[in-house]
Amino acid sequence: MVEGVAGRPLTMLGVGVVRTPADADLSHRLLAVEQGIEQWLDEHRPEFVAVERVFSQHNVRTVMGTAQASAVAMLCAARRGIPVALHTPSEVKAAVTGSGRADKAQVGAMVTRLLRLAAPPKPADAADALALAICHIWRAPAQNRLQQAVARHAVHATKGRTA
Incomplete structure (x- = not known):
């Protein structure tokens, strides 16, 4: 949980990681993630x-697990009426480090610096x-402006048409 404006x-404000036993049944792992x-x-x-928006990775099993956990997070937020934003891993890396190909160590180091922490968050998933x-926080204002511009364009485009 991070507070601030661009x-x-x-x-x-806080950070946490939900861990589940790798040998547990998938349904029980997803239930633990939800809880x-x-x-x-x-x-x-x-x-x-x-x-995190999952779009492609080499390991299909990893993609499926990440997508399922992401869906649980979106469901939990939607249940409360909390808006959900999706960002690809390369967008996140580029925003935080300046490179969409940064490794976990670089991301951890920049998160530590940007949040003025004494040490990198552990485990690496917490830094992610x-x-x-x-x-x-940094991209939302620009994304909102873009969405508003697209919506305005759509309204103007439909006003010029007649049935």
Whole structure:
């Protein structure tokens, strides 16, 4: 959980990682993820939820697991009426480090610097989650302006037509 606005110092309000046993049944793992996210949302009450957009990876099994966990996070947010933003891993890396190909160590180092932390968040998944939050804070204003421009264009385009 990160608080702030683009162009100003950001503050980490909290970070957590839900872990599940690798040998557990998928349905039980997803249930544990849901319970962890529900608890987090109840405790922290965020205004937005940023989720990693899964679009392609080499390992199909990893893609499926990430997509299923992402869907659980989106469901939990939607249940509360919290807006959800999706960002690709390369968008997050580029926003935080300046390179869409940054490695986990570079992302962790920049998250540590940007949030003025004493040490990189552990595990690496925690740093990734914070990077996702930072990316959303920095990119949301531009994305909102783009969406508004597209909507205005669509309205003007339809006004010129007759049935």
